Amino acid sequence: MSRTWIDFAYLVAAICLVLGIKRLSHPRTARSGNWIAAVGMAIAVGFTFAIKEIDTYWLMLAGILVGTVVGVASARMVRMTAIPQMVALFNGVGGGAAALIAAAEFHRLAPESGALDTDHLVGILFSALVGSVSFWGSLVAFGKLQDLVPGRPIVFPAQNLINAVLGLTLLGAIALTATTEDGLWLGVLMVGAVVLGVLFVLPIGGADMPVVISLLNAFTGLAAASTGFVLDNTALIIGGTLVGASGTLLTIKMGQAMGRPLRQTLFGAFGAAPAGAAVAAAAVDGDGSVRTASTDDIAFMLAYARRVVFVPGYGLAVAQAQHDVRNLGELLEGKGVDVRYAIHPVAGRMPGHMNVLLAEANVPYDELFEMEQINPEFPQTDVVVVVGANDVVNPAARNQPGNPIYGMPILDVDKAHNVVVIKRSLSPGFAGVDNPLFYDPKTVMLFDDAKAALEKLIGSLKAV
Amino acid sequence: MNTQLVVELTVFALAVFLGFELISKVPTMLHTPLMSGTNAIHGIVLIGAMLIVGTADSTLEKAFGFVAVVFGTINIVGGFLVTDRMLEMFKQRQPDQDEADRKP
Numbered sequence: 030m031s032r033t034w035i036d037f038a039y040l041v042a043a044i045c046l047v048l049g050i051k052r053l054s055h056p057r058t059a060r061s062g063n064w065i066a067a068v069g070m071a072i073a074v075g076f077t078f079a080i081k082e083i084d085t086y087w088l089m090l091a092g093i094l095v096g097t098v099v100g101v102a103s104a105r106m107v108r109m110t111a112i113p114q115m116v117a118l119f120n121g122v123g124g125g126a127a128a129l130i131a132a133a134e135f136h137r138l139a140p141e142s143g144a145l146d147t148d149h150l151v152g153i154l155f156s157a158l159v160g161s162v163s164f165w166g167s168l169v170a171f172g173k174l175q176d177l178v179p180g181r182p183i184v185f186p187a188q189n190l191i192n193a194v195l196g197l198t199l200l201g202a203i204a205l206t207a208t209t210e211d212g213l214w215l216g217v218l219m220v221g222a223v224v225l226g227v228l229f230v231l232p233i234g235g236a237d238m239p240v241v242i243s244l245l246n247a248f249t250g251l252a253a254a255s256t257g258f259v260l261d262n263t264a265l266i267i268g269g270t271l272v273g274a275s276g277t278l279l280t281i282k283m284g285q286a287m288g289r290p291l292r293q294t295l296f297g298a299f300g301a302a303p304a305g306a307a308v309a310a311a312a313v314d315g316d317g318s319v320r321t322a323s324t325d326d327i328a329f330m331l332a333y334a335r336r337v338v339f340v341p342g343y344g345l346a347v348a349q350a351q352h353d354v355r356n357l358g359e360l361l362e363g364k365g366v367d368v369r370y371a372i373h374p375v376a377g378r379m380p381g382h383m384n385v386l387l388a389e390a391n392v393p394y395d396e397l398f399e400m401e402q403i404n405p406e407f408p409q410t411d412v413v414v415v416v417g418a419n420d421v422v423n424p425a426a427r428n429q430p431g432n433p434i435y436g437m438p439i440l441d442v443d444k445a446h447n448v449v450v451i452k453r454s455l456s457p458g459f460a461g462v463d464n465p466l467f468y469d470p471k472t473v474m475l476f477d478d479a480k481a482a483l484e485k486l487i488g489s490l491k492a493v
Numbered sequence: 494m495n496t497q498l499v500v501e502l503t504v505f506a507l508a509v510f511l512g513f514e515l516i517s518k519v520p521t522m523l524h525t526p527l528m529s530g531t532n533a534i535h536g537i538v539l540i541g542a543m544l545i546v547g548t549a550d551s552t553l554e555k556a557f558g559f560v561a562v563v564f565g566t567i568n569i570v571g572g573f574l575v576t577d578r579m580l581e582m583f584k585q586r587q588p589d590q591d592e593a594d595r596k597p
Contacts, residue, residue: 046534053527054516054519059523063533063576063580064573064577067533067569070536070537070569074540074543074569080547082547083547084547085549088546088547088555089547092546092558092560092563096564096567096569097566097570100568100571100572101571103567104571104575109578112575112578116525116532116572116575119571122568123565125561126541126564129545129557129560129561130542130558133549133561137551243524246535252538253535254508256541257501258498259541260544261501262540262544264537265537265538266505267508270504270508270509272512272531272535273512275513275515275527278513279531283528286521286524379524380522380524380525381521381522381523381525381526382525
């Protein structure tokens with residue numbers, strides 16, 4: 030097939046990708062948008078087989094087969110709660126592919142003197158660096174979300190010195206690769222990128238991981254676009270650039286939804302973390318005791334409340350307790366209690382997580398309240414029941430400057446008359462900071478798995 | 494500087510603006526699926542990996558190209574499937590969303 034027809038097919042594919050992204054940003058069309066983008070991708074990949082310079086197919090087909098098996102298996106088998114780290118992995122391998130393409134193309138062009146012109150060299154260096162950073166950064170993000178790496182921000186002594194040495198090494202490797210055209214220096218650059226990727230993500234707290242993954246997603250997009258310049262392929266340039274640009278904007282929007290400017294997310298841990306730890310420790314020292322109560326006492330308090338607000342969090346998702354919370358809510362409504370559900374936009378481990386879970390349990394839509402709607406209502410609320418949420422109800426975000434989560438908008442549950450927190454232990458949440466709410470005199474802790482606790486509460490409530 | 498590079502830079506510049514425009518209005522609950530969907534789209538590096546492995550002369554290029562093809566395919570296949578799984582959960586929310594649209 031002539032190159033013209035292949036480029037035409039790439040144009041059709043690009044239009045599908047654009048329409049796909051467009052539809053993905055509206056709730057009603059999102060699912061079809063995803064499939065339109067997939068069709069575009071299939072067209073682009075399919076027509077690539079017809080490029081006449083390609084002479085060996087078996088290795089390519091074998092690779093696609095292996096990748097398909099791994100991709101289908103991991104996407105099908107992953108639990109819903111583990112999807113964010115799965116996305117991190119898929120993103121990472123994309124970045125890794127871009128870096129490998131750059132390295133292979135360098136190896137092919139470099140030995141012939143003069144074969145490597147400036148624009149291809151720039152593309153190779155960019156893809157190799159950014160692709161590797163994305164690969165290793167994504168692996169660390171995966172590790173943090175999977176609890177393989179501590180979720181709290183990790184800072185080292187002399188981090189600034191290490192960063193300076195690393196920066197100089199990378200610049201040196203870039204300069205030497207460009208001047209000597211020796212693969213050794215490209216290797217040094219890629220090893221330096223490993224360190225950069227790891228050091229970039231380690232100091233960022235677990236709660237900020239979705240934003241980091243989104244940023245690395247944009248990085249991978251740009252690395253992919255850059256391989257398009259290396260291989261003179263417009264489909265790669267368009268696909269990669271669309272993701273690079275939309276991913277950057279999406280990262281900013283996610284940061285805004287969490288009330289955290291990107292700069293604070295990325296560099297907030299430098300210097301701020303020790304102060305934050307001290308503040309949190311002080312808060313705990315102030316009144317180190319927590320109150321607990323029996324489920325009977327709590328059921329009694331709920332039954333005679335006028336208004337009860339449930340605040341679901343990650344613990345609810347893990348315990349799959351969404352049906353139990355709805356049952357408890359219905360039981361309370363039967364007793365004339367005004368029942369509401371407060372949804373923090375980033376409760377759980379991905380934005381919209383709680384909407385999805387409660388919708389699955391058929392909680393009536395008019396009982397779900399967004400943060401802005403419900404926050405003014407807390408002072409008139411008799412009991413708030415926090416089910417497995419932590420960081421999104423941490424008052425430290427409001428009143429402890431220097432705390433790593435300071436500035437994040439939270440649900441002001443501490444303004445309600447009584448707070449019941451259902452949680453397995455006092456351990457800090459995803460962000461790795463203590464929660465003064467647990468030590469508040471009006472808070473009652475119910476240490477149990479969310480599902481077990483709700484079932485016991487339902488039992489006790491039926492007896493009231 | 495040659496014509497091909499200028500054409501490529503033109504495509505690049507337009508794609509940057511298009512990428513920004515496309516998601517200027519997106520509700521919070523779609524942030525994660527959108528991230529995951531665009532994540533699948535940069536799996537288009539698979540095309541580059543195919544070009545490398547299909548035209549490779551040396552063992553090193555074949556090895557790098559092969560791994561890149563595997564990686565790119567995982568990125569595409571896994572990315573689109575996992576996005577679909579996420580969006581499947583929003584299915585029941587469709588009537589609710591209509592209601593939300595009607596609210597001022």
